[in-house]
Amino acid sequence: xxxxxxxxxxxxxxxxxxxLLALRTEAEGWLxxxxxxQWSDPETxxxxxxxxxxxxxxxxxxxxxGDHDEVLATVSRGPVDRDxxxxxxxxxxxxxxxxxIVSRQASGRQLGTRVIDWTSRLAALEGRTWVRIxxxxxxxxxxxxxxxxxxxxxxxxxxxxxxSGWLAQRPAGELALxxxxxxxxxxxxxxxxxxxxxxxxLQRG
Numbered sequence: 367x368x369x370x371x372x373x374x375x376x377x378x379x380x381x382x383x384x385x386l387l388a389l390r391t392e393a394e395g396w397l398x399x400x401x402x403x404q405w406s407d408p409e410t411x412x413x414x415x416x417x418x419x420x421x422x423x424x425x426x427x428x429x430x431x432g433d434h435d436e437v438l439a440t441v442s443r444g445p446v447d448r449d450x451x452x453x454x455x456x457x458x459x460x461x462x463x464x465x466x467i468v469s470r471q472a473s474g475r476q477l478g479t480r481v482i483d484w485t486s487r488l489a490a491l492e493g494r495t496w497v498r499i500x501x502x503x504x505x506x507x508x509x510x511x512x513x514x515x516x517x518x519x520x521x522x523x524x525x526x527x528x529x530s531g532w533l534a535q536r537p538a539g540e541l542a543l544x545x546x547x548x549x550x551x552x553x554x555x556x557x558x559x560x561x562x563x564x565x566x567x568l569q570r571g
Contacts, residue, residue, distance in 0.1 A: 373438060373477065374549040375484060378427040385437035386418060386429070389467045418442065418465060427465070430477055430548065438472040440465060441481045443488075450500050450523045450533055460498040460535065461489035479515055480548045483541045490539035498535045509534075515542050 378386065421427040421442040430439035442465040446457035463485050468477045482497065489497050501508050503522060509532055513519065517534040524531050541547075 372433055372549075373430050373472075373475070373480075374551055375428050375430050375481070376551050377425060378422045378429045378440065380419075380422060382429055382437060382440075383419065383422070386427075386440055387415065389437065389440060389469055390415075392470060393467050417444075421465075428481075430468075430472075430481065432472070437469070438475075439468040439477045439481060441467075441485065443485065447500060449525045449528055450531060451498070455520075456495075459495040461485060461492065461494050461496070461538065463497055463499050476543060476546065478511075479542050480546060482515055482536075483543055484548050484550070486536065486538055486540055487547075494538045496535040496538055498533070500530045501532045501534070502529055503531045504529070505532075516540055 418427065421444060426444055427440065427442040429437045432438045441463060444462050444464050446460065446462055451457050451460070451462075463482070466478060466481060468481075486497050489495075497517075499512060499517065500523075501512070503524065509519070512534055515536070517536045520533040520535055522532050
């Protein structure tokens with residue numbers, strides 16, 4: 367009999383930073399084997415890490431925890447990026463998803479899909495219309511991954527100072543795996559495997 371999946375989601379904390387940086391380093395190496403230069407620019411990396419720490423401080427970053435209390439994945443949400451999304455996009459209608467990374471050891475558990483489903487439910491609860499992403503323009507494999515999960519390409523923006531700009535969105539509330547939702551627990555709380563609530567502060571900005 368297949369064992370139940372017991373991963374759960376909680377807000378990230380400062381002590382998670384080493385594990386998060388290890389996730390990113392692993393992802394950088396894996397991306398290089400796929401022939402993409404995503405996250406290969408050191409300056410971009412430092413800026414991303416700084417934003418990551420800020421996301422933790424502001425309660426905008428989460429981690430997925432495994433059976434042995436290890437960090438298996440992370441995701442952040444953040445404000446609209448005005449390099450990409452304009453007033454015509456009605457930016458207030460979107461929840462903006464950033465820094466979704468899944469450990470290679472968790473490959474095959476569909477954690478990325480399940481995290482996106484959680485953000486989709488959160489977006490709907492906040493009364494938003496879309497979950498929105500921007501990804502590296504030169505990573506067609508990642509574009510295809512998100513399209514398989516129901517994201518529709520909106521357009522590609524190419525500001526000269528940015529390497530991201532492939533924009534896509536998925537309707538809020540849409541679920542790819544409705545029968546395999548991630549459990550959620552507050553920081554330092556007790557998690558129940560059957561819990562599928564959204565125990566996080568809603569954000570209107």
